[in-house]
Amino acid sequence: MIEIILGFLSTVGALSILFASIGILRMPDFYLRLSVTVKASTLGVGLLLICAAIMFPDISVTTKAIAIIFFLIITAPIGAHMIGRAAYFTGTPLWKGTISDELAGMYNEETHRLDSEEDESDDDIHDGKPNIAKTDEETK
Amino acid sequence: MIKNFLMNLLLSAIWVALTGSLYYTNFLFGFMLGFFVLWIMNRNETDQRYFYRVPKIISFVFYFLYEVVKANVQVAFDVITPKYFFKPGIVKYPMSARTDFEINLLTTMISLTPGTLIIDISDDKKTIYIHVMYLTDPQTFVRQTQTGLERRLLAILR
Numbered sequence: 478m479i480e481i482i483l484g485f486l487s488t489v490g491a492l493s494i495l496f497a498s499i500g501i502l503r504m505p506d507f508y509l510r511l512s513v514t515v516k517a518s519t520l521g522v523g524l525l526l527i528c529a530a531i532m533f534p535d536i537s538v539t540t541k542a543i544a545i546i547f548f549l550i551i552t553a554p555i556g557a558h559m560i561g562r563a564a565y566f567t568g569t570p571l572w573k574g575t576i577s578d579e580l581a582g583m584y585n586e587e588t589h590r591l592d593s594e595e596d597e598s599d600d601d602i603h604d605g606k607p608n609i610a611k612t613d614e615e616t617k
Numbered sequence: 618m619i620k621n622f623l624m625n626l627l628l629s630a631i632w633v634a635l636t637g638s639l640y641y642t643n644f645l646f647g648f649m650l651g652f653f654v655l656w657i658m659n660r661n662e663t664d665q666r667y668f669y670r671v672p673k674i675i676s677f678v679f680y681f682l683y684e685v686v687k688a689n690v691q692v693a694f695d696v697i698t699p700k701y702f703f704k705p706g707i708v709k710y711p712m713s714a715r716t717d718f719e720i721n722l723l724t725t726m727i728s729l730t731p732g733t734l735i736i737d738i739s740d741d742k743k744t745i746y747i748h749v750m751y752l753t754d755p756q757t758f759v760r761q762t763q764t765g766l767e768r769r770l771l772a773i774l775r
Contacts, residue, residue: 499696500692516685516729517692519729550725554724558737562737565737574704575705578707579746
């Protein structure tokens with residue numbers, strides 16, 4: 478019974494890491510790559526660690542696995558958020574199939590301050606145009 | 618609230634010490650027994666929040682796991698099939714979470730659901746900007762998250 482659970486969990490974990498790595502290759506833009514990779518790898522590593530915790534009947538293995546999963550869950554979203562924010566600042570283009578960009582024009586260009594409402598005063602700095610990719614057609 | 622939780626931990630530690638087997642399943646069983654004992658003892662108290670909150674936390678964990686697995690299957694299907702089914706977009710999401718702790722938990726939960734990625738939080742901590750993979754309509758996405766994830770999370774925290 479334990480072996481069936483172990484096999485199932487580790488297969489699902491390994492498959493989700495595999496799909497994350499295929500996703501890096503196949504996704505058309507940076508943000509999609511980021512959002513595919515971070516979550517699927519968190520789930521995959523978490524499942525493999527749970528397998529290790531079930532497999533070794535030792536309390537120290539269990540506590541270590543729980544601690545690693547806890548810190549992974551805390552740190553992975555923050556890392557993804559920081560990378561995505563930096564990518565948006567440097568003007569990484571969104572995919573051409575993107576249907577809405579409500580963040581466009583919300584940043585103050587000099588101070589990187591982000592407002593929650595549309596501000597009329599700095600319309601001349603940034604005219605609210607979403608930076609959706611034109612590079613895709615040019616490269617292909 | 619905190620007192621009840623500490624009492625519950627103490628009762629489960631006593632259960633583990635008395636039975637003498639230090640496994641997490643035994644600890645969980647002791648926690649359940651302690652919860653039951655505390656519930657019986659405190660039925661006449663006015664402060665019943667702890668006993669409503671623990672079942673809510675457990676149901677939230679299972680709801681969250683279900684959402685994560687469902688979204689992961691959707692993303693995995695999209696990755697391995699040759700056609701792209703997604704419609705990405707950045708959505709402005711007005712939060713009703715106010716304190717830093719609530720915002721932290723909410724953004725972590727939203728980030729861990731596959732297909733959504735927090736780009737940034739506005740400086741006055743009122744809105745967050747989410748990059749969503751499967752966006753049919755921004756209004757429906759905002760409404761679904763507000764009634765689903767955020768309402769359940771705030772019901773636990775407040």
